[in-house]
Amino acid sequence: MIKSDIGLVGLAVMGENLALNLEQKGYRVSLYNRLRENSPQAVDSFLANKGKNKHFIGTHSPKEFIESLKSPRKILLMIRAGHPVDEMIITLLPFLKKGDTIIDGGNSDYRDTQRRENELREKGIFFVGCGISGGEEGALHGPSIMPGGSDEIKKEILPVLQNIAAHLDDGTPCCSWIGPDGSGHFVKTVHNGIEYGDMQLIAEAYSLLNILQKGDHEATAQTFESWNKGVLDSYLIGITAPILRYKDTDGKSLIDKIADRAGQKGTGKWSIEAAIDSGTTLSVTAESVFARLLSNRTTERNKAHRLYPETDPAPIFELSVDDIHHALYASKIIAYTQGFDLLYNMSEKHNWQLNLADIATIWRKGCIIQSRFLYEIAQAYKLTNEYENLLFTPYFREKIILCLPSWRKVVQTAITAGIAIPGTASALAWFDGFRCKKSSANLIQAQRDYFGAHLYERIDAPAGTFFHTDWNRHGDGTTSGNYSL
Numbered sequence: 001m002i003k004s005d006i007g008l009v010g011l012a013v014m015g016e017n018l019a020l021n022l023e024q025k026g027y028r029v030s031l032y033n034r035l036r037e038n039s040p041q042a043v044d045s046f047l048a049n050k051g052k053n054k055h056f057i058g059t060h061s062p063k064e065f066i067e068s069l070k071s072p073r074k075i076l077l078m079i080r081a082g083h084p085v086d087e088m089i090i091t092l093l094p095f096l097k098k099g100d101t102i103i104d105g106g107n108s109d110y111r112d113t114q115r116r117e118n119e120l121r122e123k124g125i126f127f128v129g130c131g132i133s134g135g136e137e138g139a140l141h142g143p144s145i146m147p148g149g150s151d152e153i154k155k156e157i158l159p160v161l162q163n164i165a166a167h168l169d170d171g172t173p174c175c176s177w178i179g180p181d182g183s184g185h186f187v188k189t190v191h192n193g194i195e196y197g198d199m200q201l202i203a204e205a206y207s208l209l210n211i212l213q214k215g216d217h218e219a220t221a222q223t224f225e226s227w228n229k230g231v232l233d234s235y236l237i238g239i240t241a242p243i244l245r246y247k248d249t250d251g252k253s254l255i256d257k258i259a260d261r262a263g264q265k266g267t268g269k270w271s272i273e274a275a276i277d278s279g280t281t282l283s284v285t286a287e288s289v290f291a292r293l294l295s296n297r298t299t300e301r302n303k304a305h306r307l308y309p310e311t312d313p314a315p316i317f318e319l320s321v322d323d324i325h326h327a328l329y330a331s332k333i334i335a336y337t338q339g340f341d342l343l344y345n346m347s348e349k350h351n352w353q354l355n356l357a358d359i360a361t362i363w364r365k366g367c368i369i370q371s372r373f374l375y376e377i378a379q380a381y382k383l384t385n386e387y388e389n390l391l392f393t394p395y396f397r398e399k400i401i402l403c404l405p406s407w408r409k410v411v412q413t414a415i416t417a418g419i420a421i422p423g424t425a426s427a428l429a430w431f432d433g434f435r436c437k438k439s440s441a442n443l444i445q446a447q448r449d450y451f452g453a454h455l456y457e458r459i460d461a462p463a464g465t466f467f468h469t470d471w472n473r474h475g476d477g478t479t480s481g482n483y484s485l
């Protein structure tokens with residue numbers, strides 16, 4: 001029997017489409033799906049429909065599946081993140097040999113990936129935590145792929161993944177080897193954290209445009225369409241126009257019938273956790289996660305709405321469409337600045353040696369946050385040898401300065417009109433906190449020392465020299481010395 005080049009487990013839509021993508025690129029693919037009681041065999045129904053007359057081998061047991069693969073085996077898991085991944089590894093393990101590779105293509109928590117990679121390495125099995133972005137369409141026609149794992153297996157795995165990835169116009173594949181252990185899944189986590197920010201900021205712009213354009217969805221669709229031809233050109237801005245234009249069976253706009261409660265599966269939260277653990281501010285993503293959480297508190301929101309009458313939205317009419325555009329663009333710059341800062345800090349923490357220019361490049365096509373903007377980020381990182389905050393680069397400095405008046409005006413106006421734009425407002429607050437020479441943290445330090453003798457540094461003494469004050473003894477209450485924190 002001819003053996004397959006690669007095996008794929010999990011025939012939900014993403015798995016099916018990746019299988020078709022692999023087959024189209026000339027690979028023979030073995031398929032396996034966990035058997036479920038009382039449900040049709042997913043492998044058989046795929047082979048009878050979309051997978052008909054193609055180079056697939058359908059299998060119905062883990063043994064048959066593994067034995068149908070060329071050695072060393074490459075197995076791509078496209079199953080739900082969490083326990084199912086551990087369960088599937090346990091199921092496949094008895095049939096695997098040293099040198100085989102399991103690739104986890106789901107949205108797994110990078111900390112689970114680190115653990116799995118460690119455990120499997122001890123057994124001689126390679127484990128690649130592979131972020132895949134692009135939804136159903138991307139999976140079929142070319143996603144952005146972020147594999148991470150041992151360098152030893154890179155040569156075997158990377159060419160296959162690059163083959164099925166999206167390609168830039170100059171032929172660059174949107175897939176590069178991210179680094180060791182959980183780095184691939186971590187980069188996908190940050191991709192999603194940024195995705196949350198992008199979506200929240202676009203939703204906030206939409207909420208202002210909706211008032212400004214008096215609920216005329218066609219006008220708002222046209223605005224997004226025109227924005228998609230400029231610096232905001234991106235997949236997420238692009239899909240917003242057809243969403244706003246979509247009419248339900250009764251001819252009315254579907255968007256008005258969709259409940260305003262946003263879901264989430266965890267990647268936004270994990271990116272905030274990593275930000276806190278690594279000392280990074282990721283406020284735009286954090287506000288986006290919190291806004292989704294708040295959106296779900298429908299009963300309380302309704303009660304609060306009754307208790308606190310709505311504010312007059314009239315001030316929004318003082319804004320122009322360009323003001324909203326500039327506020328969105330500047331806030332987006334901050335969201336990406338924070339996201340790349342997180343990548344850098346986590347790379348330092350785990351010694352992943354992430355290549356930020358490469359990451360920006362592989363996000364330029366195939367993935368959900370693909371945009372023209374990422375070209376500028378890739379360029380900015382290509383030009384700097386040392387890591388530099390994006391706001392220090394000439395390109396983004398110029399853009400921020402240009403957008404700043406409108407950005408402030410939009411935040412002020414939305415606050416006056418009682419419209420919540422937490423992503424945009426927190427981006428501006430972060431920017432002001434970042435660029436200010438003197439913050440109010442001196443008072444926080446004084447209070448910490450007052451109530452808990454937590455010590456503080458002084459502006460007239462070298463950094464690293466700590467002081468404590470007896471705050472009841474004016475003038476001579478301060479002592480410095482070999483305080484250790």
Ligand code: 6PG
Pocket residue numbers: 107132133134135192195263264265266267268367368
């Ligand atoms: C992608 C997306 C995808 C993610 C969805 C939903 O890159 O293709 O990030 O992986 O699952 O965007 O995520 P939430 O349910 O958390 O919004």
